[in-house]
Amino acid sequence: MGVIRGLSTGPLMAGNWAIGTFTILALGSWHICQKRFADERKQITRVMENMPKRTVKDNSDQPVDPSTTSAL
DSSP, X not given: OHHHHHHHSOHHHXXXXXXXXXXXXXXXXXXXXXXXHHHHHHHHHHHHHXXXXXXXXXXXXXXXXXXXXXXO
16 A cells, blocks of 8 residues: 555655554454454363363272282
């Protein structure tokens, strides 16, 4: 955009248009990226909540066999 303006106006006006165009495009891209990142985080959270909970087998109820334990 700055190049097009540079052909019809002075370099100062063309520079302003170039900086303005860059800023608007950069902000738009940043917002799109942040939105996608937030959506991905929400999706990961949903997947983790829907996963079945894994339980650790509790061996404290079972009697301990003395032949399998090592003597210190």
